[in-house]
Amino acid sequence: MIAYALRRLGAAVIVVMAISILVFLMFFATPGVDPAARIAGRNATPATLAQVRIAFGLDEPIWVRYLRMMQHLFVSRDLTSYVNRGQLIIPEINRALAVTLSLAIGAAVLWMIAGVAMGVLAAHFKGTPIDSFVMLLGIFGVSLPVYWLSELTNLLTQSRLHSSIFSWVPPLGYVPLTQDPVQWALHLLFPWLTLAVLYAGIYGRLLRGELITALNEDYVRAARAKGISERRVLFRHALRCSLLPVVSTFGLDFGTLVGGTALLTEVVFALPGIGLLTYGALQQLDLPVIMATVLYAAFFVVLANAIVDVLYARLDPTVRIG
Amino acid sequence: MMVVTQGTGSVGPWRVALRQLTGNRAAVGAGALFVLIVAACLAAPLYAHDIAHTDAFTSQVSATTVVDGHTVPVLQQSTAGLGLGVTPIGPTWDPTHYFLGADGQGRDVMARLLYGGRNTLLIGLASATLACVLGALLGIVAGYLGGIVDGVIARILDLIWAFPVYLLAICLSVVLLTSGLDLGFVHVSADSLLLPLIIIGLIYVPYVARPIRAEVLALRGKEFVQAAVGTGASDLRLMRREILPNVAPTAVVFLPLMASITMLTEAALSFLSVGVQPPDASWGTIVQDGLGLLYTRPMVGLAPGFALALTAAVLNIFGDGVRDALDPSARIRSGL
Numbered sequence: 001m002i003a004y005a006l007r008r009l010g011a012a013v014i015v016v017m018a019i020s021i022l023v024f025l026m027f028f029a030t031p032g033v034d035p036a037a038r039i040a041g042r043n044a045t046p047a048t049l050a051q052v053r054i055a056f057g058l059d060e061p062i063w064v065r066y067l068r069m070m071q072h073l074f075v076s077r078d079l080t081s082y083v084n085r086g087q088l089i090i091p092e093i094n095r096a097l098a099v100t101l102s103l104a105i106g107a108a109v110l111w112m113i114a115g116v117a118m119g120v121l122a123a124h125f126k127g128t129p130i131d132s133f134v135m136l137l138g139i140f141g142v143s144l145p146v147y148w149l150s151e152l153t154n155l156l157t158q159s160r161l162h163s164s165i166f167s168w169v170p171p172l173g174y175v176p177l178t179q180d181p182v183q184w185a186l187h188l189l190f191p192w193l194t195l196a197v198l199y200a201g202i203y204g205r206l207l208r209g210e211l212i213t214a215l216n217e218d219y220v221r222a223a224r225a226k227g228i229s230e231r232r233v234l235f236r237h238a239l240r241c242s243l244l245p246v247v248s249t250f251g252l253d254f255g256t257l258v259g260g261t262a263l264l265t266e267v268v269f270a271l272p273g274i275g276l277l278t279y280g281a282l283q284q285l286d287l288p289v290i291m292a293t294v295l296y297a298a299f300f301v302v303l304a305n306a307i308v309d310v311l312y313a314r315l316d317p318t319v320r321i322g
Numbered sequence: 323m324m325v326v327t328q329g330t331g332s333v334g335p336w337r338v339a340l341r342q343l344t345g346n347r348a349a350v351g352a353g354a355l356f357v358l359i360v361a362a363c364l365a366a367p368l369y370a371h372d373i374a375h376t377d378a379f380t381s382q383v384s385a386t387t388v389v390d391g392h393t394v395p396v397l398q399q400s401t402a403g404l405g406l407g408v409t410p411i412g413p414t415w416d417p418t419h420y421f422l423g424a425d426g427q428g429r430d431v432m433a434r435l436l437y438g439g440r441n442t443l444l445i446g447l448a449s450a451t452l453a454c455v456l457g458a459l460l461g462i463v464a465g466y467l468g469g470i471v472d473g474v475i476a477r478i479l480d481l482i483w484a485f486p487v488y489l490l491a492i493c494l495s496v497v498l499l500t501s502g503l504d505l506g507f508v509h510v511s512a513d514s515l516l517l518p519l520i521i522i523g524l525i526y527v528p529y530v531a532r533p534i535r536a537e538v539l540a541l542r543g544k545e546f547v548q549a550a551v552g553t554g555a556s557d558l559r560l561m562r563r564e565i566l567p568n569v570a571p572t573a574v575v576f577l578p579l580m581a582s583i584t585m586l587t588e589a590a591l592s593f594l595s596v597g598v599q600p601p602d603a604s605w606g607t608i609v610q611d612g613l614g615l616l617y618t619r620p621m622v623g624l625a626p627g628f629a630l631a632l633t634a635a636v637l638n639i640f641g642d643g644v645r646d647a648l649d650p651s652a653r654i655r656s657g658l
Contacts, residue, residue: 015480015481015484018481019481019484019485022481022485023493026493026494026497027493027497030497030498030501139635139638139639140631140635142582142583142634142638143582143586143631143632143634143635143638144631144634145586145589145590145593145609145627145630145631145634147590147593147609148609148623148624148627148628148630148631151609151612151613151616151623151624151627152624152627154616155616155617155620155624158617159616159617249655252655255486256486256487256488259486259489260486260487260488260489260490260492261486261488263488263489263492263594264488264590264593264594267594268613278489278492279492279594282492282493282496282596283496285496285500290493294489294493297486297489298484298485298486298489301484301485301486302484305484
């Protein structure tokens with residue numbers, strides 16, 4: 001078990017390294033993309049360009065630049081921005097990460113509870129209006145653009161119904177948990193709910209399918225034949241196996257949410273998280289910030305996947321082989 | 323030589339699936355609605371020129387229109403605060419005059435919605451086809467050939483799979499939007515619709531290739547494949563005649579579901595202004611146009627988002643029908 005976990009984590013480290021090389025090449029070695037031209041501005045003379053190249057170390061061979069950036073990022077941890085010179089990136093990322101994790105973890109708790117509850121209800125009441133409702137919400141989950149639903153939420157809570165039932169909703173923005181836990185939760189409540197509604201539908205539908213398959217299996221028939229109560233069959237026997245694919249999907253989704261999808265939610269709800277930081281850096285082609293945020297994001301995705309795989313191996317020993 | 327025996331009157335698996343699909347009322351309804359949406363978007367120039375009499379791509383800051391017999395300006399100077407902003411006209415619900423109102427530049431939102439739909443649908447469907455075809459090919463080649471070819475392809479697929487998909491799309495778009503794509507033999511300019519099409523098509527290849535590769539690995543050991551190997555069939559013939567027909571249903575099942583995912587991705591990229599570039603419109607760019615007008619003229623942003631959600635939903639319902647008919651166990655990775 002431990003050997004498997006170590007092997008899996010080793011693979012994860014290699015993937016993060018490969019991603020860092022990929023991103024570096026994408027921004028520094030794509031033909032026609034010249035970071036120096038971006039820094040120097042539109043009407044820079046060749047002399048200015050040459051100066052910028054030397055000042056930013058862009059005249060060195062590409063592998064030297066890669067190693068230097070990794071050294072600044074992981075060893076001395078003093079990588080600075082191209083655009084705001086002298087601005088340290090790592091503290092900025094840590095601040096932003098707190099926002100993104102607050103958003104993602106809160107939403108994940110809500111959607112897992114709601115999703116599992118809905119999946120169990122839909123499978124138990126298969127063919128009834130409850131089932132149809134969960135299936136419909138599942139279609140919503142994979143069809144509604146999250147930024148559009150966020151705008152709709154803002155329209156209702158910040159404008160149209162703000163003078164009546166939503167007068168207690170604070171303006172858009174973020175308050176750190178350490179500063180005021182109540183305001184923190186109030187500011188994040190609607191971003192959480194927006195994300196949770198979409199994901200809960202997807203998970204409810206996924207779990208429903210798994211449960212219905214499981215309830216037709218022989219071991220469930222055997223459990224029923226033993227005279228076990230239907231509730232115990234559902235929760236102890238069927239649900240246990242059905243949660244496995246839900247757990248692995250959760251790992252992927254949570255990683256991608258922290259690593260990228262949160263960007264869309266953060267833009268609309270004005271949450272200063274990793275996504276917004278990346279987005280700002282991309283617009284200015286601030287390469288050190290892009291490298292740092294993308295690597296953090298990739299790190300989370302890869303870590304989440306590795307944890308899920310290890311967890312999966314714990315739950316289902318047969319996957320440890322091979 | 324192989325001898326194909328077929329009982330008289332027996333029907334092929336595709337025919338059976340088609341029969342089951344046409345018996346699925348939800349899927350048929352969704353399919354019909356999708357065809358209607360496509361037809362409406364294709365008719366965009368017809369609507370703009372002959373019904374609304376407007377140009378959806380040039381700004382019409384000083385245009386006027388007729389509401390209840392009165393001539394009113396399309397953009398009204400704001401009276402609140404410093405009076406700096408302009409408020410475009412809201413929905414008139416009159417198909418000939420600004421049915422859904424105007425955007426910040428005085429352009430007819432309904433006309434832009436239809437034009438934008440053309441681009442979103444085109445990019446979504448084409449990139450989904452690209453991902454499914456390329457994914458199926460890579461999956462078959464990697465799974466069948468095995469060894470070092472499989473090792474290389476599988477590692478590359480794993481790498482893209484591990485990368486947050488929206489982030490990868492945004493990074494690629496930012497890089498390529500500064501210079502366009504120049505592969506030596508082919509040049510794609512930065513404002514071309516081909517750019518988001520290719521980027522989105524490529525990033526979703528692993529979503530198709532990985533499950534198909536797994537299927538091919540299982541098929542390789544099956545008796546009918548071994549029998550074909552025994553007859554001395556070439557690799558190419560084996561892949562084409564024995565493997566492909568058995569994994570094709572999965573690729574077909576993925577197509578409509580993938581189209582809904584790629585459409586949503588295109589719109590998200592365009593919403594972040596790294597997808598379809600102005601003056602071209604897509605449902606994503608119009609939602610972005612509407613962001614600044616959210617509290618005054620919400621229809622600008624809400625209408626294209628609704629069109630997008632509706633189209634994605636009908637594709638999903640139709641896709642579920644195709645899956646139930648062809649390959650009920652096929653599952654695609656889908657998120658937001």
